[in-house]
Amino acid sequence: MRLFICLIFGLSFTPVFGSEVRLAVASNFANPIKELIREFEKNSDIKIKLSLGSTGKQYAQILQGAPFDLFLSADSLRPKLLEEKGIGVRSTRSTYAVGKLVLWTPKIRTSSELLKDLKNINFKYISIAKPKLAPYGKLAKNYLRELGIWKKLNNKMVQGQNINQAMQFVLSGNAQLGLLAYSQVKNLKGSLIKLDDRYKIAQQVILLKESTSNRKFLSFLKSNQAKKIIQDLGYEVRP
Structure with a gap:
């Protein structure tokens, strides 16, 4: 009917579709964010x-100046810096997940065997994310330094651009x-060692641009439904 009226009077209109929210998300959170997006979009035209x-x-x-609306970081430092610089919206920064660094191999090894392999450098290569780019890579570097083997791994390490x-x-x-x-790796075959609480990392989100749609997704991220998804996929959440 609306189209018919517009044609009669020589008018035109552009259909209004749901808005879009642009997320910048840390690579380690790929699986949870994809599940969260599926659930969010089920009940929204956003x-x-x-x-x-x-x-x-x-x-x-x-x-x-990249046109992102929310930033889901793998640390708390960068959202804090964005808030301080006035790029992030004040009072929107919060911890959406707490991640854990683990030592993992696809081989079947006991924890003591796996740790011994690492300390004795009984492997061809170990993989970490680049410490300058990825918070989990920085944690990995700190752990290897603590073991006293960081400087011995120059020719034994490969570094990914992300985790x-x-x-x-x-x-x-x-x-x-x-x-x-x-x-x-929580659902993969192999062997792992969970490191102690010093190697947990609080991952924070911050709103970069104000809009109703952006606020709706931020609220969803803090919902009990979202927290359950995040927990089920290997993270801790805070109340």
Whole structure:
């Protein structure tokens, strides 16, 4: 009827579709965010545009004006910096997940055997994410330093641009061990060691642009439904 009226009076109109929310999300959170997007879009006409990458690269892109609406970082530092710089919306920063660093191999090893392999450098290559780009890579570097073997691994290490690439190096057989996010490997065969609480990492979100749609997704991320999905996929959540 509306189209008919417009044709009669020589008018035109553009149909109004649901809005879009553009997310910059840390690579380690790929599986949960895809599930969260599916659930969110079931009950909304808002569409989510997802960009996955290393936190360091995404932070740099945001500083350069990349058109993201929310930033789901793999750490708390960069959202805090964005808030301080006035790029992030104040009082919207919060922890959406707490991740854990683990040592993992696709081989079947006891925990003591796996740790011994690492300490004795009994492997061809170990894989981590680049420490300068990825918070999990920085944690991995700290752990290897604590063990006293960081400087011995120059020719024994491959580094991914992000934590997902670091994992692919292990899955492909190019590395025998990986220091990865627990959520990546929790459902895979193999052997792992969960590191202590010093190697947990609070991952924070911050709103970058104000809009009703952006606020709706941020609220959904804090909902009990979202928290259950996040927990089921290997993260801790805070009340």
